[in-house]
Amino acid sequence: MNDSLQTDGPRRDRPPEPTVPVVSLDAADAPARIGAALREIGFFSLTDHGVDDALIGRAYDAATAFFARPEEEKRRFEVPGALGQRGYTATGGERAAGAAAADLKEFFQIGPLEEHAPGGPNVWPDEEFRAAIEPLYAALRDAAVQVAAAVSEHLGLGREFLPDRIVGGESILRLIHYPPVPADAPPAATRAAAHADINLLTLLVGATAAGLEIQTRDGAGWLPVVAQPGQIVADSGDMLQNLTGGVIRSTVHRVVNPPGEGARQARLSMPFFCHPRPDVDLTPLDLPGAEPQRFRTLTAGEFLTERLKAIRPGG
Ligand SMILES: O=C(O)CCC(=O)C(=O)O
Numbered sequence: 539m540n541d542s543l544q545t546d547g548p549r550r551d552r553p554p555e556p557t558v559p560v561v562s563l564d565a566a567d568a569p570a571r572i573g574a575a576l577r578e579i580g581f582f583s584l585t586d587h588g589v590d591d592a593l594i595g596r597a598y599d600a601a602t603a604f605f606a607r608p609e610e611e612k613r614r615f616e617v618p619g620a621l622g623q624r625g626y627t628a629t630g631g632e633r634a635a636g637a638a639a640a641d642l643k644e645f646f647q648i649g650p651l652e653e654h655a656p657g658g659p660n661v662w663p664d665e666e667f668r669a670a671i672e673p674l675y676a677a678l679r680d681a682a683v684q685v686a687a688a689v690s691e692h693l694g695l696g697r698e699f700l701p702d703r704i705v706g707g708e709s710i711l712r713l714i715h716y717p718p719v720p721a722d723a724p725p726a727a728t729r730a731a732a733h734a735d736i737n738l739l740t741l742l743v744g745a746t747a748a749g750l751e752i753q754t755r756d757g758a759g760w761l762p763v764v765a766q767p768g769q770i771v772a773d774s775g776d777m778l779q780n781l782t783g784g785v786i787r788s789t790v791h792r793v794v795n796p797p798g799e800g801a802r803q804a805r806l807s808m809p810f811f812c813h814p815r816p817d818v819d820l821t822p823l824d825l826p827g828a829e830p831q832r833f834r835t836l837t838a839g840e841f842l843t844e845r846l847k848a849i850r851p852g853g
Pocket residue numbers: 712714730735742745750791792793806807808809
């Protein structure tokens with residue numbers, strides 16, 4: 539399927555085989571490999587992405603300290619009217635479309651670092667948190683722009699096509715805390731119920747525990763995905779699917795509750811959701827193989843608001 543998959547015999551002293559292709563952002567054929575991975579599987583692992591491990595560690599420390607605060611203190615950083623796009627969202631605040639229960643997670647979202655982002659200013663619990671998070675946001679934004687350029691090149695649109703639409707966009711860094719699975723959690727509740735991402739492209743630095751799974755393209759099963767140290771897991775979202783008329787599809791994924799002892803441990807993850815500017819037209823492009831009749835004509839802002847309203851039970 540892909541020559542980046544390890545094909546020699548099993549050895550005990552190395553990590554398990556990757557379930558998704560591994561692509562170096564530095565490789566001359568990165569656009570072709572990223573394009574193939576997104577078309578065939580919808581996910582890949584990225585190396586040579588320029589995001590320093592130390593930034594990730596610092597951001598996890600800041601997230602750990604924030605989520606350890608008392609609930610009423612965290613709720614001071616909720617931002618009414620922002621549909622969760624800025625600041626804190628408590629457990630119960632997000633329920634995937636069609637899911638039987640709300641996700642077992644709380645999260646904190648950071649938008650563009652520029653002062654006049656369309657979605658409003660960021661909120662910062664304290665300066666230490668801000669100093670840890672801002673550089674990670676910037677590094678992930680830069681990596682996402684490079685991935686977007688590779689996807690644009692692969693689609694024959696020229697490398698600047700998607701990057702031009704991302705500048706000034708509402709890209710979001712989401713710090714997620716999945717607490718130990720509560721004993722009284724509804725039986726149907728999972729850390730993150732099956733969903734596809736709303737945005738163009740998502741970058742996920744390594745989570746602190748396993749649990750992420752992607753649905754196979756035939757819909758018949760689930761594959762665990764684990765970023766190895768230094769890798770970033772990447773996937774395509776529904777906005778890219780709409781814009782490409784389904785040439786690049788989005789892929790359903792979820793975060794399962796760990797079995798046994800693992801359920802007593804918290805999990806942290808930090809997806810970066812790369813978004814276009816709200817005024818960007820997502821009408822399907824005329825691409826070879828596109829099926830525009832299956833998709834919609836609307837702007838990124840309209841798409842986002844509609845989807846956020848659908849997953850936030852409390853508004
Ligand atoms: O926590 C993870 O590993 C994935 C989270 C996710 O899929 C999301 O927030 O959209």
